């Protein structure tokens with residue numbers, strides 16, 4: 001394993017969970033993800049990269065860390081996927097911690113590097129593959145995993161259960177009427193033109209944003225609605241965890257809510 | 271070693287059957303790689319439904335024309351070097367008079383050829399550009415960080431035919447016969463290596479670009495250049 | 496979002512799925528929202544990866560900003576070549592242990608925004624919004640961040656019939 005200079009970070013989601021890993025588990029998960037779940041893109045991207053470093057300047061981390069080569073996009077692949085493949089998937093828990101740090105924290109999956117690589121290699125995709133491995137192994141930044149768990153328990157990102165959601169929207173409607181005469185936040189209006197799906201924080205800390213949306217909808221005379229039932233939250237942190245099963249569930253609930261309301265389109269939050 | 275290479279049997283083998291064999295491996299290997307990539311890409315499910323001819327071509331064109339993409343413009347030095355390197359690398363062997371004489375001997379047709387002095391200059395260009403690539407690998411930190419032994423290997427495989435060809439043409443280092451044999455051997459090694467090393471970017475390039483071009487153009491409504 | 500639909504086997508989302516930027520853009524374009532006043536002072540934008548590099552809506556953000564602000568300052572690099580805010584793909588949510596990575600990695604973003612000399616940054620994404628606000632604090636910059644919806648609420652024309660104080664006035668008249 002190649003050592004890179006990094007400031008130590010203590011995150012129980014990564015440190016504590018990595019302690020519980022067994023070598024068989026690690027090898028099994030890597031094999032599953034690299035050989036069963038991924039196919040053409042993974043192999044083609046890994047086999048095509050000519051190690052030319054032309055993607056480096058694309059990454060804001062590389063630029064911000066004074067052109068430290070270990071932050072360049074291709075270096076992130078070198079430190080994770082190439083490392084696993086070269087060592088035939090037999091890597092230790094320390095390596096998994098490093099993979100987790102690189103794929104979760106040192107890449108924003110922003111795809112800027114794809115626009116700078118002469119081959120158009122999608123390093124962001126490769127990083128999501130690494131996240132998938134870490135996610136299945138449970139080595140995930142604690143706060144992020146917490147939101148993944150929240151999606152599983154409350155079907156919203158930040159532990160806002162459905163009854164809280166309805167309650168919040170109702171008092172927001174009261175507030176709305178202080179600014180807009182007869183302003184409405186219409187729930188469950190079947191056949192409406194638009195379903196608005198808020199960010200779950202709009203039902204928690206940033207409720208003024210939902211009020212703003214309601215004002216715009218009322219002023220512009222939009223035929224809109226929101227579901228009072230689960231599926232109202234437009235966010236999906238499970239995707240970032242690499243927990244695609246939960247991601248799929250969240251996604252399906254979201255679209256099913258729209259289908260149930262028979263709306264023409266969904267508008268998400270900013 | 272040299273005696274071995276100049277012995278008639280080996281000489282005959284390198285200049286006869288091995289040429290055919292390496293061409294067959296080159297073509298067969300690339301075909302195999304290509305087909306297995308297609309079937310694996312099919313398994314990926316999210317590749318083929320999104321491929322768009324228009325955006326694939328747009329993306330490929332912007333990257334095979336010098337300075338047509340943002341990154342080519344941002345790194346003019348590297349762009350000039352890589353385009354000189356690849357153009358000379360592809361053009362020289364195909365349109366060389368000596369190679370075409372051999373083609374004529376075998377199949378009785380010949381392609382358009384380039385004058386020998388120009389071919390000579392182009393060979394030197396390939397060698398110089400390869401030297402610069404080598405220097406980059408040794409000096410530039412972000413390239414050094416991702417360099418492995420195989421990078422030096424593929425770089426050598428790519429330039430060795432040019433170095434040996436140059437030496438043979440100018441009758442330097444070893445006797446013409448021996449140098450010629452070494453040149454042919456180097457060419458054969460390169461052909462055989464292309465499908466099985468990262469030199470197969472020659473084939474994959476078009477497909478990775480097509481994928482990324484379509485993804486950016488048709489799905490994301492943005493440009494990838 | 497695309498990843499979710501694809502995981503479920505849909506090529507495209509089964510229902511038209513609009514980012515609010517496009518929705519707001521259409522409201523203004525179609526005259527459903529009238530802009531009554533403009534925000535003063537130099538304004539610049541952040542191009543969130545999710546809607547610009549991944550949805551190509553950079554020009555829509557700019558059109559909205561031009562319609563609602565007096566002075567728009569372009570950033571370099573812009574549109575799909577713009578830098579990520581360093582909070583994308585969930586990094587915004589990693590909590591205190593990882594805040595430093597956004598603050599240090601965001602140096603590039605901050606320098607770029609400061610170079611425009613703008614006092615307001617329009618960031619139509621929750622993650623960008625929050626992290627740029629934190630970056631401004633961290634680098635002691637003199638700016639603040641706004642959503643497009645905030646921009647619209649401050650500048651749109653509220654028809655008389657919907658105005659609450661209009662109602663009060665009417666009542667007063669009746670008395």
Ligand code: HEM
Nearest residue numbers: 050051052118119352356403424425428460469471472475
């Ligand atoms: C027509 C097909 C080809 C295309 C589109 C292509 C494209 C590229 C590109 C985009 C790069 C990366 C940029 C750079 O480092 O300069 C590259 C590098 C390279 N190519 Fe090609 N190439 C082709 C054919 C070949 C062939 C046939 C060879 C040799 C047998 C070759 C040998 C190399 C080498 C050795 C490098 C690496 C340079 C380094 O070490 O940094 N290429 N090619």
Ligand code: SF4
Nearest residue numbers: 059107108110111113
């Ligand atoms: S996708 Fe990741 S590696 Fe590529 S430029 Fe963005 S943050 Fe850097």
Ligand code: SF4
Nearest residue numbers: 049050052053055117
């Ligand atoms: S630019 Fe592309 S080919 Fe070159 S090192 Fe980066 S990912 Fe690999």
